[in-house]
Amino acid sequence: MADRAGIGLRAPHFAEIERDRPAAGFLEIHAENHLAPSPATQAVDRLRAHYAFSVHAVGLSLGAVDGPDGAHLARVAALAKRLEPAWISDHLSWSTSGGRYFNDLLPLPYTEEALDVVVRNLGRVQEALGRPIAVENPSCYLGFVHSTLSEPAFLTELARRSGCSLLLDVNNVVVTAHNLGLDPRDWLEGLPAAAISQYHLAGHAVNDADGRPILIDDHGSRVSEAVWTLYGEAVRRFGPRLTLIEWDTDLPPLAVLLDEAGRADGVAAASGRHARAA
Amino acid sequence: MLALRELQAAFAGHLGGADRADLLAVVADGAIPAAARLAVHRHHVQASLGAALAATFPTVEALVGPDFFRRMARDFVRHHLPSQPVLAEYGEDFPSFIAGYEPASGLPYLSESAGLDWALNLALQAPMGTPLTAADLAAIPAEHLPAMTLRMASGACVIRSAYPLDRIRQASQSHDEATVDLNSGPCDLLIMRRLEDSTFVSLSAGEAAFVAGLLDGATLEAAAGAAFQADPAFDLTGCFARLLALGAFAALQ
Numbered sequence: 001m002a003d004r005a006g007i008g009l010r011a012p013h014f015a016e017i018e019r020d021r022p023a024a025g026f027l028e029i030h031a032e033n034h035l036a037p038s039p040a041t042q043a044v045d046r047l048r049a050h051y052a053f054s055v056h057a058v059g060l061s062l063g064a065v066d067g068p069d070g071a072h073l074a075r076v077a078a079l080a081k082r083l084e085p086a087w088i089s090d091h092l093s094w095s096t097s098g099g100r101y102f103n104d105l106l107p108l109p110y111t112e113e114a115l116d117v118v119v120r121n122l123g124r125v126q127e128a129l130g131r132p133i134a135v136e137n138p139s140c141y142l143g144f145v146h147s148t149l150s151e152p153a154f155l156t157e158l159a160r161r162s163g164c165s166l167l168l169d170v171n172n173v174v175v176t177a178h179n180l181g182l183d184p185r186d187w188l189e190g191l192p193a194a195a196i197s198q199y200h201l202a203g204h205a206v207n208d209a210d211g212r213p214i215l216i217d218d219h220g221s222r223v224s225e226a227v228w229t230l231y232g233e234a235v236r237r238f239g240p241r242l243t244l245i246e247w248d249t250d251l252p253p254l255a256v257l258l259d260e261a262g263r264a265d266g267v268a269a270a271s272g273r274h275a276r277a278a
Numbered sequence: 279m280l281a282l283r284e285l286q287a288a289f290a291g292h293l294g295g296a297d298r299a300d301l302l303a304v305v306a307d308g309a310i311p312a313a314a315r316l317a318v319h320r321h322h323v324q325a326s327l328g329a330a331l332a333a334t335f336p337t338v339e340a341l342v343g344p345d346f347f348r349r350m351a352r353d354f355v356r357h358h359l360p361s362q363p364v365l366a367e368y369g370e371d372f373p374s375f376i377a378g379y380e381p382a383s384g385l386p387y388l389s390e391s392a393g394l395d396w397a398l399n400l401a402l403q404a405p406m407g408t409p410l411t412a413a414d415l416a417a418i419p420a421e422h423l424p425a426m427t428l429r430m431a432s433g434a435c436v437i438r439s440a441y442p443l444d445r446i447r448q449a450s451q452s453h454d455e456a457t458v459d460l461n462s463g464p465c466d467l468l469i470m471r472r473l474e475d476s477t478f479v480s481l482s483a484g485e486a487a488f489v490a491g492l493l494d495g496a497t498l499e500a501a502a503g504a505a506f507q508a509d510p511a512f513d514l515t516g517c518f519a520r521l522l523a524l525g526a527f528a529a530l531q
Contacts, residue, residue, distance in 0.1 A: 032363045036403035039474045059363025065283045072362055097290040100359040103330070104322050106289060109304070113282050142315035143306045146279040179315075181308050209314040216318070 002026045002052060005201075005243040005264035007257045014043040016254050021050055024261060026086065028244050031057040034083075035075045044083065053085040054198075054244065059101065062121050062135065063094035063108040077128045087198065087242065089134035089167045090125075092118065092155065109144035110154040115161075122162040134197045135159075136167035139204075139217030140176040151176070152191050165197035168238070170231045171223065171246075175204050175215040184230050193238040201231060201264055202246035220249035223260055228267060235271040243268065280304055292316055293323050295356055327355045330365040331372060335395040338376070340450035341388060350379060366403055369396065387441035387460060391450075394443045394478070397435050397469040401476035404433025409525035415518075424499035428492055429528040433471035436481070436490045440464045444480055470526060479524065484512030489521070 002025030009017065009027040017027075027047065034041045034055075044053070057076055060068045080088055093105035108114045126132050137155060149157070159166055168191070177184035203221030206213050223231075223245070235241075245260040280288065280300060288301040305312035328351035332339045339347040354375050360368040373396055376382055377389035409431055418426070437443065442463040449456045466486030467478040481489065487508035491501030505512040521527060 032365065035364055036366065037405040038366070038403050042406070042473075061363075065286050069362060072364075075364075094286060095363065097286045099361055100290065101361060101363050102290070102293055102323050102359065103326050103363070103365065104293075104319055106286075106319060109282070109285060111282075117282060141318040142312065143308075144285075144304050145306050146304055179310070180306075207318075209310045209318065212310045212314075214310055214314070214318065 002242055005245060005261035005268075006052075006054065007245050007254075007261050008247060009044070009047070010248070010251055011040055012251055013254045013257075014040070018043065018046060022254065022258055024051065024258065026052040026054055026242070026244075028054040028056050028246075031055050031076050031079055031088075032059050035079055048083065053083060054087040054089070054242075055080060055083065055085040056244075057088070057090040058105070059095060060090045060121075060125055061094050061096040061101075062090055062092065062125065063106075063114065063118050064096045064121065065094075065117055066096070067121050068125055069096060073125060073128050077130075080129050087134065088129060088131070089136055089198065091136045091138050092151075092158070093138045105138045107138065107140055107142055107144070110147040110149040110151060112148065115149070115154060115157060118158055119161045122158070122164055126163065132163045132165060134165045134167040136169050136200065137172050137176070139169070139172040139179075139215075141179050141214065141216075143180050152187055152189070156190065156192055156195070159192065159195040166191065166195045167198040167200060168196050168234060168241075169200040169202070170234055171200065171202040171204055171227045172217055174224065174226050174230055175217045178213075178215045184226075185233060188230075188234060188237060191238070196238045196241055199231065199234060199241050199243045200246055201227060201243065201260070203227075218249055219246045222256070223263075228263070231264070232267050232271050235268050240268045240271075289319075293320055294359070295320075324352050324355055327360070327365075327368070328352060331355075331369050334366065334369045334399045335372060335392050337391045337395050337447045337450045338372075338388060340453075341385065341391060341446070342382065346381075350376070350382065353379070366399065369399075372396070387439075387443070387446060390437075390439045390441055390443055391446055394437055394439075394447055394467065394469070397437055398476045398478065401433035401435070401469050401471045404431075404471045406471060406473060407432050408529040410522065410527035410529050412519075412522050414530060415522065424497065426498050427495055428498060429531075430489065430493055431470060431526055431528050433469070433476065434489075434493070434526060435469050436486050436493060437467045437469060437478075438464065438486055438490075439467075443467060444478060447478075468524075468526065470524065482509060482512075482517075484509030485517050485520070488512070488514075488517055489526070 004025035006026035007024045091105050173184050173187050201223045202219045205216045205218045207216050243264050288298045292298045331351045373389050373392035376392050382388050440463050442465050445458045449458050466481040469478045484505040488501045488505035491504045
């Protein structure tokens with residue numbers, strides 16, 4: 001585990017990070033932005049000597065009934081082989097159907113059928129990558145009437161059957177709980193601490209849905225107070241873990257990301273256990 | 279209840295703009311109606327793919343403005359969803375879509391401007407290879423040159439247009455009020471990968487014919503023949519020196 005929180009590595013910050021090498025616990029990249037040999041990939045190659053990397057995929061489509069796209073999986077596996085990142089993750093969602101890619105983390109019904117599909121897909125992915133990955137709880141805007149498992153129960157069973165670890169996105173818990181009328185503390189109940197390998201923290205937007213507020217996971221602002229509070233709660237329950245500050249839209253100056261990462265370190269420390277170096 | 283396969287097919291239909299009563303029936307309402315919940319996903323797909331297209335086609339967005347671009351992108355996305363998750367590789371069909379897009383028919387240079395944006399985007403994703411140097415070239419016996427083929431650097435391509443695409447792109451990206459005389463074309467451009475970006479340079483008609491020939495795999499003799507046909511005053515030595523200085527040739531294998 002890194003000894004402090006990490007930040008996303010985004011193109012507008014490449015030059016500043018290369019020049020100043022700020023003290024971040026690790027850098028995170030989206031797999032799908034680094035599959036071609038572009039200048040972005042060159043920047044990562046140069047920074048590898050100075051930072052640990054987390055490869056966060058958004059397009060493996062772990063919940064697709066037809067499984068992950070073989071060509072895309074092969075590209076992500078080639079990236080992982082070349083970059084040797086410390087951590088690889090994707091989401092409990094699907095994003096492909098009928099050969100089309102929707103660029104959204106689409107919701108699954110939490111049923112035994114869906115669990116079988118995700119376990120099978122995850123088996124293919126982990127075999128191609130040669131290691132277990134972390135699977136993140138998505139931000140939910142809807143639930144299905146025929147779900148028979150809660151989301152935490154589904155994730156717990158997924159980790160048990162597939163050997164994956166769980167990436168607990170605390171912002172997504174707050175977003176999901178608000179949108180689906182759940183208590184975020186209840187949501188944490190029953191998750192197996194041993195399976196949780198990472199936390200994600202991010203900002204969300206409040207939009208209007210037919211006159212009712214709906215929270216949107218847009219990664220476009222500072223982490224909200226509700227998320228900080230729940231993060232402290234999660235660290236008290238499950239212990240400190242690798243923690244990432246995510247920010248993808250309306251990217252702020254690098255100093256703001258580092259400030260948020262510093263606050264995450266403070267919250268983790270204040271919850272009673274200091275993060276330890278790996 | 280829908281089996282997962284049917285549910286995902288119905289959801290895909292919804293994202294493409296269809297009304298799917300079968301999907302609506304399995305989404306829980308709660309404080310927010312199911313239809314408004316589903317609309318979040320439809321909106322995200324359209325908006326995020328529109329933003330991806332705007333990033334890849336900055337000239338087009340600057341020429342038509344963000345509101346028009348958003349509508350045009352939405353109409354494109356509806357019928358041309360990506361086939362894979364790498365968004366920098368999405369939009370190959372956008373230039374030809376624009377060519378047939380009736381609301382943009384008053385801007386006949388828009389499709390070709392999109393073609394230039396796409397070529398610059400492709401070059402940016404190309405591997406940065408080692409360029410051929412003058413010393414490499416000098417080491418080749420002169421009598422071997424005519425029958426040789428030379429590979430252009432990875433990502434290189436030629437765009438030939440009746441419109442001054444270079445000035446249109448420069449004016450669109452400089453945010454000044456410069457006017458471009460649309461009759462000041464045609465233009466021939468060489469698009470190339472550089473270390474930290476991609477760029478284009480103007481070619482003479484002869485140079486464009488020469489490079490286009492090499493890109494097609496023609497021998498140096500045949501490419502030079504095409505160049506002289508395009509421009510009897512074509513300066514082969516000067517063209518070679520210029521392309522070498524640009525790093526436009528790939529090193530010999």
